[in-house]
Amino acid sequence: MAEIFLDRVTKRFGRVEALRELTLRVREGELLVLLGPSGCGKSTALRIVAGLEAPTSGGVWIGGRRVDGVEPGDRDLAFVFQTYALYPHKTVAENLAFPLRVRKVSREEEEARVREVAALLGIGELLGRRPRELSGGQRQRVALGRAIVRRPRAFLMDEPLSNLDARLRVEMRSEIRRLQQRLGTTTVYVTHDQVEAMTLGDRVAVLRQGRLQQVGTPRQVYELPANRFVAGFVGSPPMNLLRIHVERTGDGAVLHVGDQALPWPAGCGVGPPPPGPLELGFRPHSARLGSGPGLGPLRARVEEREYLGGAVLLHLDAGGQRITVERPPEAREQPGEGVLLYLSPRELVGFDVATGERVWPAG
Ligand SMILES: Nc1ncnc2c1ncn2[C@@H]1O[C@H](COP(=O)(O)OP(=O)(O)OP(=O)(O)O)[C@@H](O)[C@H]1O
Numbered sequence: 121m122a123e124i125f126l127d128r129v130t131k132r133f134g135r136v137e138a139l140r141e142l143t144l145r146v147r148e149g150e151l152l153v154l155l156g157p158s159g160c161g162k163s164t165a166l167r168i169v170a171g172l173e174a175p176t177s178g179g180v181w182i183g184g185r186r187v188d189g190v191e192p193g194d195r196d197l198a199f200v201f202q203t204y205a206l207y208p209h210k211t212v213a214e215n216l217a218f219p220l221r222v223r224k225v226s227r228e229e230e231e232a233r234v235r236e237v238a239a240l241l242g243i244g245e246l247l248g249r250r251p252r253e254l255s256g257g258q259r260q261r262v263a264l265g266r267a268i269v270r271r272p273r274a275f276l277m278d279e280p281l282s283n284l285d286a287r288l289r290v291e292m293r294s295e296i297r298r299l300q301q302r303l304g305t306t307t308v309y310v311t312h313d314q315v316e317a318m319t320l321g322d323r324v325a326v327l328r329q330g331r332l333q334q335v336g337t338p339r340q341v342y343e344l345p346a347n348r349f350v351a352g353f354v355g356s357p358p359m360n361l362l363r364i365h366v367e368r369t370g371d372g373a374v375l376h377v378g379d380q381a382l383p384w385p386a387g388c389g390v391g392p393p394p395p396g397p398l399e400l401g402f403r404p405h406s407a408r409l410g411s412g413p414g415l416g417p418l419r420a421r422v423e424e425r426e427y428l429g430g431a432v433l434l435h436l437d438a439g440g441q442r443i444t445v446e447r448p449p450e451a452r453e454q455p456g457e458g459v460l461l462y463l464s465p466r467e468l469v470g471f472d473v474a475t476g477e478r479v480w481p482a483g
């Protein structure tokens with residue numbers, strides 16, 4: 121187990137800047153998810169920690185020791201890739217034992233550890249099979265087992281579930297979570313899937329174009345996104361963004377949305393946003409329809425209705441701006457209908473119109 125620290129890591133491939141001044145601390149024993157769209161630098165960051173790539177500038181520390189120049193094999197980390205890379209001609213038991221063979225562990229210990237890991241992953245029955253005789257999920261389990269059996273200081277996982285079908289992915293996701301908690305091994309897990317990030321991570325680090333956008337618990341990232349990009353990337357459907365203009369009036373405020381003027385609810389326990397133009401963010405599930413309390417009424421018209429089984433999504437036009445609200449499955453609103461929205465002041469965030477940074481609430 122070890123803390124991993126990246127200090128202002130920049131990586132360039134010719135003209136491409138894959139990482140720009142990435143500073144990130146992965147705490148001992150935590151599972152940190154690196155989340156971001158394709159090409160944002162996730163794999164590059166992981167490969168730099170593993171020692172498979174050298175940073176252009178900046179440094180990497182593992183367990184308090186600077187590892188620049190330390191060979192990948194001497195970093196005592198286990199890498200799990202998207203493709204399982206099992207030895208096709210070896211049995212599951214031999215595949216699991218391989219990392220121990222290389223390290224000259226005694227035969228008795230080798231057998232004990234292989235049995236232990238197989239039991240942990242529920243693949244005890246499969247030890248005699250070869251990879252081609254396994255399903256995708258079973259193969260990925262063996263690949264995980266091979267990482268675990270060595271008892272490395274940290275796991276580095278690069279989209280390990282992306283080759284599995286949706287159901288298996290969900291199953292393996294909770295399995296990885298359970299394993300990681302049980303072993304308490306520091307883990308960096310790369311994905312572009314925000315649901316995977318939210319469900320797996322103790323903390324989530326969001327990357328965009330090689331730059332760190334925000335690090336926080338899934339809840340922090342969801343409720344208080346650092347900027348418009350994070351607000352749009354985390355959560356599905358994404359956070360609504362409404363262009364507004366805030367006018368201060370005495371000790372209160374009026375929020376102008378197009379030609380509608382919404383008084384800031386007095387005594388709601390939250391101060392109004394700062395005056396001037398603002399992009400007001402709120403989650404689709406945090407709007408109430410019909411009656412307050414809250415900030416409202418915001419008049420809107422239903423444009424589209426999507427039935428999702430457990431919920432209904434209404435896509436609305438609010439004075440020329442498109443927003444989405446989530447409703448219970450029994451909701452009746454139909455396209456063409458006018459609705460009144462009330463927003464919960466505690467669930468609002470404000471972004472700077474020009475920079476996209478969150479400016480309200482602070483913190
Ligand atoms: N060896 C390389 N040579 C040149 N460019 C590279 C190399 N490796 C990565 N890049 C570039 O660096 C950027 C970051 O790549 P990286 O593989 O880290 O992205 P990623 O976030 O893992 O994406 P994905 O989700 O698609 O796997 C991309 O623009 C990519 O094209």
Ligand SMILES: [Mg+2]
Nearest residue numbers: 162163164278
């Ligand atoms: Mg990648």
